Amino acid sequence: MEALIIEGGNPLHGRVKVGGAKNAVLPLMAAALLTHETCILENVPHLRDVNTMVRLLKALGAEVEWEKEKGKLHIRAQELPHPEAPYDLVKTMRASVLVLGPLVGRCRRAKVSLPGGCAIGVRPIDLHLKALEKLGAHIVLEEGYVVASCKELKGTTLYFDKVTVTGTENILMAATLAQGETVLENCAREPEVQELIRVLKAMGARIEGEGTDTIRVQGVKELGGYRHRVMPDRIEAATLIIAGAITRGEVTVEEVVPLHLEAVTRKLQEAGVELEICPQSIHVKGKGRARAVDINTLPYPGFPTDVQAQFMALMTLARGTSVITENIFENRFLHAAELKRMGADIRVDGNQAVVKGVDSLKGAPLMATDLRASASLVLAALAARGTSRVSRIYHLDRGYEKLDEKLATLGASIKRINEKP
Ligand code: UD1
Numbered sequence: 206m207e208a209l210i211i212e213g214g215n216p217l218h219g220r221v222k223v224g225g226a227k228n229a230v231l232p233l234m235a236a237a238l239l240t241h242e243t244c245i246l247e248n249v250p251h252l253r254d255v256n257t258m259v260r261l262l263k264a265l266g267a268e269v270e271w272e273k274e275k276g277k278l279h280i281r282a283q284e285l286p287h288p289e290a291p292y293d294l295v296k297t298m299r300a301s302v303l304v305l306g307p308l309v310g311r312c313r314r315a316k317v318s319l320p321g322g323c324a325i326g327v328r329p330i331d332l333h334l335k336a337l338e339k340l341g342a343h344i345v346l347e348e349g350y351v352v353a354s355c356k357e358l359k360g361t362t363l364y365f366d367k368v369t370v371t372g373t374e375n376i377l378m379a380a381t382l383a384q385g386e387t388v389l390e391n392c393a394r395e396p397e398v399q400e401l402i403r404v405l406k407a408m409g410a411r412i413e414g415e416g417t418d419t420i421r422v423q424g425v426k427e428l429g430g431y432r433h434r435v436m437p438d439r440i441e442a443a444t445l446i447i448a449g450a451i452t453r454g455e456v457t458v459e460e461v462v463p464l465h466l467e468a469v470t471r472k473l474q475e476a477g478v479e480l481e482i483c484p485q486s487i488h489v490k491g492k493g494r495a496r497a498v499d500i501n502t503l504p505y506p507g508f509p510t511d512v513q514a515q516f517m518a519l520m521t522l523a524r525g526t527s528v529i530t531e532n533i534f535e536n537r538f539l540h541a542a543e544l545k546r547m548g549a550d551i552r553v554d555g556n557q558a559v560v561k562g563v564d565s566l567k568g569a570p571l572m573a574t575d576l577r578a579s580a581s582l583v584l585a586a587l588a589a590r591g592t593s594r595v596s597r598i599y600h601l602d603r604g605y606e607k608l609d610e611k612l613a614t615l616g617a618s619i620k621r622i623n624e625k626p
Contacts, residue, residue: 208596212618213589216454219615223442223460224250224606225435229397231300232374234258237280238307242430246278250606257298292318306375310382314354336376339363360385368393368504381410383424392418395505396465407431439465443512444580449489450478451519451588459486468508497525514540514581521549523562531556540578543571568593576604
């Protein structure tokens with residue numbers, strides 16, 4: 206098991222590039238199952254979750270070639286003899302469930318392991334299943350697997366009781382090959398969903414309503430291949446911007462789409478962090494302590510739950526008291542206990558965390574519990590006095606491409622070591 210040793214206190218300086226978006230590339234890879242033609246993705250980040258999706262697509266019978274150095278992925282799902290996603294792969298990555306919609310759409314049958322719980326909450330897939338049933342799929346749960354089958358999927362109108370990102374993506378993909386029109390209401394509007402719609406349209410799908418919460422899909426008989434460059438990862442970008450702010454450094458984060466980050470940049474500006482927002486980059490200047498501000502996580506375009514933990518790290522050192530409300534996941538404050546071990550003053554009450562800013566944090570041995578919590582601990586350690594050891598960083602490697610190396614190029618004292626379990 207690997208860990209990071211971080212010597213805090215160096216203000217970060219320099220320029221850093223954001224990689225391709227994890228939450229965009231995974232659904233786009235699943236979309237390649239909808240066609241027998243070749244699909245090519247560029248700007249593919251080198252992440253553990255991408256590797257898991259590669260293994261899953263191969264297990265389903267697709268040919269996949271990943272030119273890691275070039276960040277290029279070729280996928281060809283000419284035939285799909287085994288539309289079955291095994292537990293071993295699904296349990297390590299919830300987003301594996303994204304193959305369900307495309308498989309049912311194209312093969313009319315699929316067997317996909319139920320993802321089970323994860324550190325940040327129960328995270329069921331009931332809304333995905335309910336929507337597939339409404340499209341005409343027969344669904345049974347057998348020995349921990351979802352077994353779905355149908356003669357054909359038939360267009361219908363359906364409403365998601367809760368805004369769900371992968372749920373919207375899954376059903377959207379299934380509906381592209383359904384018979385007739387499907388109207389999806391209360392859809393997620395995340396930029397990653399919009400990017401999926403653009404790619405599906407390039408494959409020949411007929412979709413309207415991109416960027417709104419009502420999406421209309423006219424089913425077609427078949428789809429063709431695509432070639433696409435993955436958009437920049439807005440969560441990585443936000444993490445790097447906060448790294449500049451929390452260390453009171455000066456960093457230019459390149460290859461960003463500022464529009465995707467508006468909820469975060471507005472809050473940072475409200476907290477007194479100086480930002481220069483250019484068309485494809487954001488320059489951050491962290492002068493002195495930030496001011497405490499409240500945040501409320503919401504579906505896009507609201508403040509992203511995936512940046513809540515990193516923002517909390519910044520608030521631990523702010524002037525004043527901040528109230529952080531987590532509205533998306535029921536157990537997403539696991540980082541708070543670790544931050545407290547560094548001297549942060551945080552009181553968690555249900556889905557709210559009250560963070561009283563302190564003058565300084567002290568380095569400590571820390572345990573990463575989930576992907577974004579790990580990033581929060583790394584940020585706090587960069588700003589703390591003394592040395593921290595962040596263990597279990599496999600969580601970090603699921604969704605951040607070489608974050609330690611990127612931070613080191615900005616002047617952070619950060620080293621990856623092998624740790625005995
Ligand atoms: C996606 C993102 C994840 C992000 C999350 C919220 C990917 C690969 N992952 O996850 O990084 O944190 O959106 O922005 O894109 N829910 C149900 N039933 C369902 C589906 C969801 O109750 O069938 C609930 C969830 O438990 C959660 C809320 O709906 O409380 C939103 O979850 P959802 O948007 O589905 O998250 P993911 O798509 O899994």
